[in-house]
Amino acid sequence: MKRLIRFACTGFVLLCSIQLCASRLDAQGRIGDRRDQTRNGVCFYTDENYRGESYCAEAGESRRNVGDRFNDRFSSIRVFDRSQVTVYDDENFGGSNTTFTSDVPNLRNWNDRITSFQVTGGRQIGGPGGRPSDRQGGGWDRGRDPRNGACFYADSDYRGERFCIETGERLRNVRDRFNDRISSIRVFGRARVTIFENENFSGASRSYNRDIPNLRGFNDKITSIEVR
Numbered sequence: 104m105k106r107l108i109r110f111a112c113t114g115f116v117l118l119c120s121i122q123l124c125a126s127r128l129d130a131q132g133r134i135g136d137r138r139d140q141t142r143n144g145v146c147f148y149t150d151e152n153y154r155g156e157s158y159c160a161e162a163g164e165s166r167r168n169v170g171d172r173f174n175d176r177f178s179s180i181r182v183f184d185r186s187q188v189t190v191y192d193d194e195n196f197g198g199s200n201t202t203f204t205s206d207v208p209n210l211r212n213w214n215d216r217i218t219s220f221q222v223t224g225g226r227q228i229g230g231p232g233g234r235p236s237d238r239q240g241g242g243w244d245r246g247r248d249p250r251n252g253a254c255f256y257a258d259s260d261y262r263g264e265r266f267c268i269e270t271g272e273r274l275r276n277v278r279d280r281f282n283d284r285i286s287s288i289r290v291f292g293r294a295r296v297t298i299f300e301n302e303n304f305s306g307a308s309r310s311y312n313r314d315i316p317n318l319r320g321f322n323d324k325i326t327s328i329e330v331r
Contacts, residue, residue: 165221251292
């Protein structure tokens with residue numbers, strides 16, 4: 104009898120522990136995993152009204168595929184500090200797309216459809232002092248080169264200020280610090296770079312899969328960039 108009572112008590116304690124953990128997880132989901140939220144970018148949520156699991160990205164970042172865990176699962180979006188996000192039906196920024204500039208508590212027609220996205224806007228493309236941040240989408244880093252991606256330099260022969268981005272990222276506007284100032288490009292791995300004269304990937308364009316020490320006809324003319 105005592106053994107049965109001890110077994111029942113143990114089961115009751117275990118059940119309470121499970122319920123407590125579940126309630127904590129549920130509470131975390133309701134606030135949208137605030138620990139992961141960004142102050143300058145966007146957060147995606149698997150449920151309406153910013154609930155469920157969250158996935159956040161800074162301004163200037165992009166994802167050509169959000170991965171199996173979040174593919175076709177987003178139901179709401181929060182947008183921070185004048186950022187905007189363009190979402191796509193398919194990977195590699197393909198298929199139908201739309202852009203959001205403010206919070207969306209219910210994606211409605213775009214519910215459970217998003218596979219890739221690009222985040223732009225925000226305070227600036229970079230960190231303090233106007234320098235591009237060393238996150239994806241405009242990384243400032245004099246010491247390291249991307250394994251697959253490209254670096255853009257303000258002077259010919261890979262000199263002067265620079266910023267680097269990884270394969271699969273796009274910048275619809277490189278912003279004032281580098282707009283119409285790029286003079287040479289280094290290409291790493293199997294990346295292919297397409298440069299555009301105007302923002303939003305418009306105007307005259309050229310593509311490269313090798314280093315360009317002097318852009319010549321395209322010198323100081325680049326405003327938007329795509330690296331694949």
